[in-house]
Amino acid sequence: MSQTTTSAADQAQGTPPPERGGRKPPSRRTTRLVVTIGLILIAALIVFLLLSPPNPDARPVSLGFSYNSFFQWIGNMGPIVQIPIILVIFAAVVGILLVLIEYAPRAGRGYFWLRLISCFAIPFLAFMMLRPYQGAVIYVIAIALIAGGLLFWADYRASQGAGYLYQLTLFMAPAAIAILVGLVYPSIATIIQSFFDKTGENFVGLENYVWAFTNPQGFWSIINTLIWAIFAPVFATVVGLAYAAFMERARGERLLKLLVFMPFAIAPVSISLIWKFVYDYRQGEQIGTLNAIVVAFGGQPVPWLDIWPLVNTFCLLFAFVWAQTGFAMVVLSAAMKAVPVEQLEAAQLDGTSAWQRFINVTVPGIRTSIIVVLTTVTIAALKLYDIVAVMTGGRANSTVLGFEMVNQQQRFQSYGHSAALAVLIFVFVTPLIIYNVLQLRKQREVR
Amino acid sequence: MTALRSRRRHGYIALGLTAVAALTLAGCAEGGDEGGDSGSVEGETVEIAGGITGSEAENLQKTFEQFEEDTGITVNYTGDKGFEGNIVTKVAGGSAPDIAIVPQPGLFRSLVETGEVKEGTAEVEANVDEYWSSIWKDTGSVDGTFYAAPMLANLKGYVWYSPKSFAEWGVEPATTWDELITLTDTIREKTGEPPWCAGFFSEAASGWPGTDWVEDLVLRQAGPDVYDSWAAGDTPFTDPDIEAAFDSVGEILLNPDYVNAGFGDVKSINSTAFGDPIAAAVANGTCALTHQASFLTANFLTAKTADGATPEVGPDGDVYAFLLPGPEAGELAVEGGGELVTAFSDDAATQQVLEFMSTPEFADARVKLGGAISANTGADPTLASSEFLTEAMKIVQDSNTVFRFDASDLMPATVGSGSFWRGMVDWIDGKPTPQVLSDIQAGYQD
Numbered sequence: 018m019s020q021t022t023t024s025a026a027d028q029a030q031g032t033p034p035p036e037r038g039g040r041k042p043p044s045r046r047t048t049r050l051v052v053t054i055g056l057i058l059i060a061a062l063i064v065f066l067l068l069s070p071p072n073p074d075a076r077p078v079s080l081g082f083s084y085n086s087f088f089q090w091i092g093n094m095g096p097i098v099q100i101p102i103i104l105v106i107f108a109a110v111v112g113i114l115l116v117l118i119e120y121a122p123r124a125g126r127g128y129f130w131l132r133l134i135s136c137f138a139i140p141f142l143a144f145m146m147l148r149p150y151q152g153a154v155i156y157v158i159a160i161a162l163i164a165g166g167l168l169f170w171a172d173y174r175a176s177q178g179a180g181y182l183y184q185l186t187l188f189m190a191p192a193a194i195a196i197l198v199g200l201v202y203p204s205i206a207t208i209i210q211s212f213f214d215k216t217g218e219n220f221v222g223l224e225n226y227v228w229a230f231t232n233p234q235g236f237w238s239i240i241n242t243l244i245w246a247i248f249a250p251v252f253a254t255v256v257g258l259a260y261a262a263f264m265e266r267a268r269g270e271r272l273l274k275l276l277v278f279m280p281f282a283i284a285p286v287s288i289s290l291i292w293k294f295v296y297d298y299r300q301g302e303q304i305g306t307l308n309a310i311v312v313a314f315g316g317q318p319v320p321w322l323d324i325w326p327l328v329n330t331f332c333l334l335f336a337f338v339w340a341q342t343g344f345a346m347v348v349l350s351a352a353m354k355a356v357p358v359e360q361l362e363a364a365q366l367d368g369t370s371a372w373q374r375f376i377n378v379t380v381p382g383i384r385t386s387i388i389v390v391l392t393t394v395t396i397a398a399l400k401l402y403d404i405v406a407v408m409t410g411g412r413a414n415s416t417v418l419g420f421e422m423v424n425q426q427q428r429f430q431s432y433g434h435s436a437a438l439a440v441l442i443f444v445f446v447t448p449l450i451i452y453n454v455l456q457l458r459k460q461r462e463v464r
Numbered sequence: 465m466t467a468l469r470s471r472r473r474h475g476y477i478a479l480g481l482t483a484v485a486a487l488t489l490a491g492c493a494e495g496g497d498e499g500g501d502s503g504s505v506e507g508e509t510v511e512i513a514g515g516i517t518g519s520e521a522e523n524l525q526k527t528f529e530q531f532e533e534d535t536g537i538t539v540n541y542t543g544d545k546g547f548e549g550n551i552v553t554k555v556a557g558g559s560a561p562d563i564a565i566v567p568q569p570g571l572f573r574s575l576v577e578t579g580e581v582k583e584g585t586a587e588v589e590a591n592v593d594e595y596w597s598s599i600w601k602d603t604g605s606v607d608g609t610f611y612a613a614p615m616l617a618n619l620k621g622y623v624w625y626s627p628k629s630f631a632e633w634g635v636e637p638a639t640t641w642d643e644l645i646t647l648t649d650t651i652r653e654k655t656g657e658p659p660w661c662a663g664f665f666s667e668a669a670s671g672w673p674g675t676d677w678v679e680d681l682v683l684r685q686a687g688p689d690v691y692d693s694w695a696a697g698d699t700p701f702t703d704p705d706i707e708a709a710f711d712s713v714g715e716i717l718l719n720p721d722y723v724n725a726g727f728g729d730v731k732s733i734n735s736t737a738f739g740d741p742i743a744a745a746v747a748n749g750t751c752a753l754t755h756q757a758s759f760l761t762a763n764f765l766t767a768k769t770a771d772g773a774t775p776e777v778g779p780d781g782d783v784y785a786f787l788l789p790g791p792e793a794g795e796l797a798v799e800g801g802g803e804l805v806t807a808f809s810d811d812a813a814t815q816q817v818l819e820f821m822s823t824p825e826f827a828d829a830r831v832k833l834g835g836a837i838s839a840n841t842g843a844d845p846t847l848a849s850s851e852f853l854t855e856a857m858k859i860v861q862d863s864n865t866v867f868r869f870d871a872s873d874l875m876p877a878t879v880g881s882g883s884f885w886r887g888m889v890d891w892i893d894g895k896p897t898p899q900v901l902s903d904i905q906a907g908y909q910d
Contacts, residue, residue, distance in 0.1 A: 216577075232910060298735050299727075320735050410668025412889070424668075427549035429877045430574050431910065 211436035225437035238421035250394035257345025281343035289407035292336035352386035506536035508813035514565030515547035560808035591822035612804040622785035637786035639793040661751035663736035674888030681709035684790030695871035726750035797866035883907025
């Protein structure tokens with residue numbers, strides 16, 4: 018996930034503004050000024066929206082359609098009819114994107130209209146599909162109008178600069194809206210919610226956080242999450258690194274690497290089901306691999322997932338590491354191949370052992386990749402939900418923050434507790450993301 | 465020249481694609497309830513959501529066939545295995561179905577708190593007054609306002625056994641608690657094996673079969689008044705009456721001589737699934753007695769007797785059940801459950817569906833399809849698919865039966881499906897009873 022976004026951003030930034038006709042490009046300063054003012058206006062509107070009193074009777078409204086109504090509509094169709102509809106929509110979406118990319122930057126009256134329409138249509142569609150609530154509809158319309166106007170203006174400037182700015186703004190606008198509506202607003206709302214009681218009505222201060230650290234469920238979810246965040250990335254990286262190093266130029270390297278990589282391609286729920294069978298516990302005939310081995314050697318079957326402390330958590334963790342090792346191995350193996358052979362040869366001439374070369378040349382050479390793997394796996398471990406949900410359902414103190422958050426909200430309707438746990442995950446993840454970004458930036462500077 | 469032509473062609477393609485997109489999006493315009501006020505309900509669709517899935521969902525949908533023909537209303541039932549977790553979020557988010565079939569009174573109250581649940585109409589209320597005992601109406605009401613009619617019912621607190629084996633051992637079903645313990649000892653002497661089996665495992669819901677045990681004993685030993693105040697949260701778990709119920713359950717479940725037939729020691733209760741393995745053990749004779757609700761009949765359909773045949777459920781067959789006895793013989797206080805039909809829409813078609821669902825005709829139609837019973841006194845118990853279900857249905861319909869809703873379903877979810885479930889698992893694992901009781905009680909603070 019993170020890789021794709023980075024590369025997309027890289028591309029967007031990396032494309033140089035194409036210059037056409039030798040015309041003088043429009044003043045960057047003015048453009049920047051107007052865009053900034055527009056964004057400040059949008060931000061101010063969102064703040065007003067957040068501060069406006071909630072309307073308890075508000076029903077969600079949308080002018081005609083939403084994702085929801087689309088799914089309901091398609092759900093009533095016959096299964097065979099659904100296939101062509103989905104294909105047509107997919108083609109339409111691809112078509113619209115192609116049209117925008119291909120035709121948006123061109124000069125001419127027809128293209129001007131196309132631009133103008135899409136300037137308004139894109140934010141409009143984005144908002145309508147998100148089903149805004151009645152109380153928020155005025156703000157939402159105002160935001161849409163400003164965003165549309167801004168786009169139009171940017172397009173006007175861009176039509177003299179061969180569409181660079183237009184493209185940039187066009188592709189940034191839906192993203193910015195999606196981030197604001199789908200990420201920034203919910204994050205702020207969650208943080209606010211975490212200071213209210215379980216119904217979300219009365220302010221209780223830090224009570225939910227006190228609950229999270231004192232209630233057995235909350236407490237164990239934090240402890241287990243920390244265990245996950247410490248052990249999972251270390252295990253995955255060490256095993257992945259060792260495997261990548263040993264398999265380097267080994268016979269059948271590709272096949273061997275493919276075997277290790279395959280678990281990474283399995284859906285997390287399937288991984289959980291596979292390992293649930295491995296740990297299966299029953300009296301009599303064993304269907305669980307692990308207990309079948311134990312019984313074959315004359316032991317008593319062990320209820321792996323019910324043994325607390327640590328045993329059940331590490332059983333779950335092992336399934337996760339099994340899946341993540343492939344990812345670590347592929348990234349580290351690719352990085353290893355990029356270590357200059359000259360350095361290794363030079364070290365060899367200096368009379369170093371293979372281990373010394375590995376520690377002193379290879380590992381420093383792939384340092385950034387190791388950091389990326391460590392942080393990625395840590396973040397995945399911090400927000401883990403599926404393995405715990407499928408394999409134990411949080412039984413025997415095996416719960417983690419991600420699972421407990423959903424559990425509190427869905428089963429108990431304890432919105433305050435759930436929000437507090439969500440904020441805790443956020444607090445744990447943020448430094449890692451910041452560190453990762455700083456590392457990437459440092460790396461870019463070196464280049 | 466060619467460049468110009470190709471450019472024009474590209475333009476047409478673009479126009480065509482945009483038109484396709486526009487048409488597709490226009491197709492999924494938001495439905496709304498525009499037709500609701502015109503008086504005619506012909507052609508209206510009513511969406512029902514619930515947690516009932518599989519063949520039971522098919523039967524439920526079939527129940528509406530005649531009604532759909534008569535009124536022209538289309539009834540769409542959608543079953544969702546995660547219904548209980550999703551419905552409050554859906555309702556609060558404005559995506560409520562027209563009608564929801566809610567299996568737990570506690571969940572029903574959470575839904576009423578969202579303010580989206582419509583009050584019951586006079587017609588539905590009249591039907592409920594006529595055909596159900598007052599306990600059912602109370603369950604569908606919040607703060608004296610009537611909201612929801614019950615749908616079907618199930619009866620808990622059965623002890624499943626094998627009449628054939630009982631005849632072999634020369635024993636009879638017990639009528640008092642003491643008799644039950646004597647019966648257990650007798651079977652143990654005859655077979656040399658633990659007579660009882662139990663399974664508390666149910667994925668994330670593990671432990672709930674244990675709550676049924678405790679509830680049955682509180683109701684039978686301490687009486688309905690204590691049960692009500694306990695379910696309402698006024699009598700704490702640490703009360704001696706509740707502790708006495710735990711002790712009685714422990715007499716059987718924590719006794720290594722009595723459990724866990726065919727599955728291992730006492731602790732194996734936690735890892736044994738509540739349904740199929742238990743039914744299989746009762747059917748093939750490795751387990752003489754087990755405590756479970758009426759739904760276990762369904763599990764016997766796939767179980768096999770020792771000879772490999774499908775067990776016959778009947779008073780003289782391979783498996784049958786008697787109600788878990790209380791301290792005195794003859795008193796009938798039973799615990800059970802049922803779904804509440806909750807409405808989120810008040811248009812005419814929905815009202816008509818709600819009214820239909822509260823009639824004996826609906827109950828008869830559903831009961832006839834098999835596997836279900838209803839507490840609707842207007843419904844005919846002889847339509848039930850087996851002798852056992854007919855008996856169970858007579859019990860829930862009988863006005864002399866002291867009927868109570870599942871207490872854990874009435875408690876707040878943090879206790880009823882939180883600390884109570886966990887407490888049962890810990891208790892089987894060997895945690896001392898007083899500690900378990902105070903842990904469960906602490907769930908009220910969550």
